Amino acid sequence: LVSTMTIDPAFRIGEVDPRLYGSFVEHMGRCVYTGIHEPDHPTADEHGFRRDTADLVRELGTPLVRYPGGNFVSGYRWEDGIGPVENRPTRLDLAWRSLETNHVGVDEFMTWARTVGVEPMMAVNLGTRGIDAARSLVEYCNIASGTYWSDLRGGSPYGIKTWCLGNEMDGPWQIGHKTAGEYARLALETAKAMRQVDPSIELVACGSSGRQMPTFGSWEATVLGETYDAVDYVSLHGYYQQHDDDRDSFLACATDMDAFIDEVVATADHVRAVGRHRKRLYLSFDEWNVWYQSRFAGETNLEIEQAPRLIEDVYSVTDAVVVGNLLISLLRHADRVKIGCQAQLVNVIATIMTEPGGPAWRQASFHPYALTTRYGRGTVLRPAITAPTHETARHGEVPLLDAVAVHSDAGTVLFAVNRSQTQPMTLEVDLRALPALSTATHTVIADDDPDAVNTAQHPDRVTPRDLDDPKLDGGRLQVTLPALSWNMIRLS
Ligand code: AHR
8 A cells, every 4th residue: 555645834724722632531430439539549649639540641641621521410519519528418420320429529620630730621510400500610610709609619719711511412311401492592591691700711512412413413503503602612522433343434433523523614604604703613522532332232220339330441452543543633623623522531431541449551542642642732734645545334435544744843743544454554755845854753553463452450562662664865754554553753
């Protein structure tokens, strides 16, 4: 297989907003309890947070974490999670049929966020609650002092900038599920009240829970038709998995993410035109990942437990390559997608795994995410690509190469995926439009066993490797992308 690519700094898509590399902590399964928080753990800090998890979160480099849900938020009373811990009620969380002790609430989350150096993105409950609970939470978090809720908080305000107006309100599984019209009215009035408390906040309206939702498209049109001037972003959620043995389709699922983003952009711009709005709306892809939903189909009748093991997917090399490809898709849309949250951060379809009382380790998917977060900073460039294609059952004809480039003063970085399961690909890159280059490094995630995974016993079975194959000569680069691989080529 041979592909060619031309990179030119003039082919500019947009600047990477670092929040594109966000993550998500939900009160679900073991994400919070025994994931980030475990007071009895040998590494626990004075607030009960695991230092081993915190170290991996810093290494992952995520700058933003969405909290506290997810489906959980649609039944959540945030007031249960403030004040003395011993006085907090234990509630039945209906989203996951779990016991919620409220030992972690907004104050503890903010302590953790500051410790690990992430910006919070807060969701309000528009399922069972509404305007009053939402505006009180903004007051609690962002007003300095002198009001009921801010004085209950004490200390300096949290200054939380980005707020989600509910979660997946289009989904029949959501507590307090609404029609588009019902949600649009509530979202608009809640947005107005929240902004009256703090005019500096940014707001995200719920878009569709997935491109496959029957209301996708009309939901966005109705919701944005009502809320366009009151919000800054519309959300997208997308989860991908391999179906049966159709790995070729799975490896090409980023084409589905591309189409989803393009369709939401088109819908938002249609509403902009119809409403004669001046501002442009941006996208918040605030839940995305590989999630083998079919493996967990039987988990709906849960025993009521505290911190049960829920959807703890173990990710393979193939999954890691797909995660890297989904990040390429997000980067390719950096002009419109400003926020992205990989769901989730710890234990629940996560990049980081932990055992209660035991170790924390990196899943295979941790690696493309951490490397893209670290090196994918600057201006995204659209490469001109010629590549072989093949036919897939779910996505039709797709290119075997997917790639994007990110350019900054530090150099140019190419992120590329070879979707062929069997054949390496020679990639020839024309870089003559870039300032003279003298070094090229090639980091790859690929393995003789594409199903290899990391476990507590073998936490480093899957790691990135450096190859010494790049040939750089007179502004032309040649590298070989192994079969079924994610690649990062750094040029300077
Ligand atoms: O991330 C897991 C769940 O997936 C979230 O709670 C929900 O928003 C989505 O359906």
